[in-house]
Amino acid sequence: MTKRADARRNEKALLDAAAAAFVESGVDAPVRDIAAKAGVGVGTIYRHFPARSDLIVAVFRHQVQECAAAGPELLASSTSPHEALRRWIDLFADFLVTKHGLPEALNAGDLHAYFLERLVPVCAEIVGAATEAGQIVPGINPVGLLRGVGNLCIGAGRDDGYDARQMIGFLIEGLRKD
Amino acid sequence: MTKRADARRNEKALLDAAAAAFVESGVDAPVRDIAAKAGVGVGTIYRHFPARSDLIVAVFRHQVQECAAAGPELLASSTSPHEALRRWIDLFADFLVTKHGLPEALNAGDLHAYFLERLVPVCAEIVGAATEAGQIVPGINPVGLLRGVGNLCIGAGRDDGYDARQMIGFLIEGLRKD
DNA sequence: GAACCATACGGAACCTTGTTCCGGTTAGCA
């Protein structure tokens, strides 16, 4: 059941256009703009991506995968589970901080679903290792931690005096069992 | 230059209606709904409150004042500056967590302006005291801290596994200079 | 208490943004 050639072409054009639009205007870029940039009608967007959020997910899927894949590697290569946690969270934050509007969008609905589904198991593994090693307080919920870090990334692009990474650093430090 | 009686009456009706709407639907309650609940046209809202955000600010002004006022008191009555900081941040978080949609709204524009203007000096004072006492790491930006805590309150109403207060607790703990 | 007008009001209309719908077009195959 292979797709028609024009459909495949349009889907790629849309992904490219969306990626470009997200870079220059943030993930809030209007659907019409993306359609125009791809040389396509809005209807075509909605056939390929039933909702705006599906387009966002599609654009960032690769990077989420990479972030997920990095988890086990960091756990193996770090000097301690807490160090691995810190480094992995940094990776996650780096990803979010560079995508204008993504952290806020993450709080509403479907993005949430995919991102968390993919990253929670990884986070859980690292948190579990750190807990077992007695390096962080027990009972930390991986979902909650991920959401917290995601929230801290909100507004990180603006030039006011907000340093998301610093705050995330404090949060991770506060997890320590001392 | 005193306002006309009907204008004053309508302003109060609007504030009451907005407060009620915010409680039952969150601060995202549509302007039209608020107008209807107050028995007033939308035009009237915009004469009294040039933008939606001004209405939100007006509704919560009192509580922000109270929170600001509590700062010095806590500093005086607590056993240590870090303890005062923790308690004051808890107060701030309690305020935010109980207002559906307020934390997210805080990130966009004008709310920001008023809330921060009022609370930053207070936060700065407590942070300064804790810093001088050598209880937290030096160089913490009060604006950043407030924004971070505000961000952590986002999505705190939902029944998924996110505990904003716990995350805030970790953040404050991570500020410690050990 | 009548007349006047600055002030205030209501709500239709406008703009933007997401989403749906459907008549027209076309790729791929017989």
Next chain:
DNA sequence: TGCTAACCGGAACAAGGTTCCGTATGGTTC
């Protein structure tokens, strides 16, 4: 070449914020 299932474009709809302007009225003056 013709057929048709798959696909496309964009007008139309819904919802929410904001603006505009003709109408109504509180308060003041005589």
